[in-house]
Amino acid sequence: xxxxRPELLALALVMTVLMYAVRAERWQYLLxxxxxxxxxxxxxxxxxxxxxxxVLPARAGEFLRPYLxxxxxxxxxxxxxxxVVVERMLDLVCVLLLLSVFLVLLQNGxxxxxxxxxxxxxxxxxxxxxxxxxxxxxxxxxxxHPERLHGLVLRAERVLPARLARAVxxxxxxxxxxxxxxxxxxxxLWAMGWSLVLWLAIATQVWVLVRAFDIAMPxxxxxxxxxxxxxxxxxxxxxxxxxxxEALRLGVTSFxxxxxxxxxxxxxxxHAVNFVPILLLGLWFIGRDGLTLSGLRAEAESARGxxxxxxxxxQAGEVTS
Numbered sequence: 001x002x003x004x005r006p007e008l009l010a011l012a013l014v015m016t017v018l019m020y021a022v023r024a025e026r027w028q029y030l031l032x033x034x035x036x037x038x039x040x041x042x043x044x045x046x047x048x049x050x051x052x053x054x055v056l057p058a059r060a061g062e063f064l065r066p067y068l069x070x071x072x073x074x075x076x077x078x079x080x081x082x083x084v085v086v087e088r089m090l091d092l093v094c095v096l097l098l099l100s101v102f103l104v105l106l107q108n109g110x111x112x113x114x115x116x117x118x119x120x121x122x123x124x125x126x127x128x129x130x131x132x133x134x135x136x137x138x139x140x141x142x143x144x145h146p147e148r149l150h151g152l153v154l155r156a157e158r159v160l161p162a163r164l165a166r167a168v169x170x171x172x173x174x175x176x177x178x179x180x181x182x183x184x185x186x187x188x189l190w191a192m193g194w195s196l197v198l199w200l201a202i203a204t205q206v207w208v209l210v211r212a213f214d215i216a217m218p219x220x221x222x223x224x225x226x227x228x229x230x231x232x233x234x235x236x237x238x239x240x241x242x243x244x245x246e247a248l249r250l251g252v253t254s255f256x257x258x259x260x261x262x263x264x265x266x267x268x269x270x271h272a273v274n275f276v277p278i279l280l281l282g283l284w285f286i287g288r289d290g291l292t293l294s295g296l297r298a299e300a301e302s303a304r305g306x307x308x309x310x311x312x313x314x315q316a317g318e319v320t321s
Contacts, residue, residue: 004269008212012273015205019198020047020278026090026194030083033180033187035075044285045069051282052296054275060300067299082179089139090195092132095230098199098223099125106220114254121227139182202226206248209273213266215258225251244271 024043031037049065066080103122111118181187206229207222217225225248232247245267252258252266286296 003213004265005212005214008208009269009273012205012208012212012270013277015201015208016274016277017281019201019205020050022194022198022201026191026198027083027087029187029194030086030181030191031069031073031075031080034079034083035073037069037073037075041069041072044289045072047278047282048285048289048291048296051279051286052293052300054279054282055293056297056300060297064296064300083181086139086179086181086191087195089132089135090191091199092128093136093192094195094199095227096125096129096132097196098203099227102220102223106223108218108220110221110224110255113257117250117254121224124231125227136182139179199226205273206270209270210248210252210258210266212269213258213262215252215256215262215266217252217256217258221256224255 021043024039024046027046028037028039028042031042045065045068048068049061051061052064053059053061062084063081066084067077069075070077070080099121103125107118181191203222203226204219206225207217207219210217210222210225228247228251229244232243232245234243245264248267248270249260249263252263253260258266286293
């Protein structure tokens with residue numbers, strides 16, 4: 001790690017903060033149809049949410065982030081959570097798009113360098129694509145007909161107590177309202193544009209970090225490596241430790257004949273560059289806001305377990321059919 005190029009490591013560190021700035025900008029755009037938000041709040045809660053996911057179990061930040069923002073901006077919590085679901089689907093689409101571009105147009109010897117791994121990546125992308133398309137179609141249908149969805153769920157009164165059925169219907173309708181960006185193609189394209197900016201930046205940072213260790217990987221290889229890192233992040237380990245490390249090490253040693261020591265060093269630094277600054281910034285925001293990690297854990301459990309609909313103030317409200 002001592003032989004890594006410091007100027008490239010510094011560039012990767014700056015890019016980490018910029019990537020979260022883009023995440024906050026995209027999220028604010030997704031939130032716009034359900035109510036006004038301040039960019040400063042979107043950025044702070046984004047950082048706090050990701051920092052919480054690093055140190056709390058079960059990816060608590062995914063629930064905590066919309067909960068905190070909705071409380072501060074007086075938005076419906078359920079609708080705010082729906083925008084996070086949209087984010088994740090846009091992320092999936094962008095990763096699959098970059099991977100497809102690589103597999104179809106840009107691959108240059110990777111298939112012959114590690115045929116079994118290349119085939120596994122190809123099959124994985126092919127398997128997940130219809131799942132992503134199916135979820136997007138379902139989101140589009142929910143977003144386009146929130147009242148119809150509300151009426152459909154109300155039929156649950158036949159098997160559920162009437163009050164519970166109305167609560168479920170209210171939750172579904174508010175969730176569908178949070179998918180508002182999906183209803184209009186122009187807004188969805190803008191959201192996709194921000195997502196592509198984000199994932200191109202992520203891929204660029206991966207390439208910069210790999211090149212910092214003098215690993216001869218072409219820029220196009222970062223598209224392949226990014227897809228593998230996404231799989232590594234999905235491995236349920238504390239702070240993402242282990243999964244991303246092995247994904248990067250395996251990718252650069254198998255496809256680009258990298259020295260194993262350099263690959264391990266790049267994997268450790270890649271995780272640290274993405275983990276440490278956001279964790280420290282998130283802890284600083286948490287302290288400034290008078291919060292604690294134990295308190296955030298309780299907030300996350302409340303946000304995850306709460307299924308009641310919310311009114312515009314972000315507090316639990318009456319359900320009206």
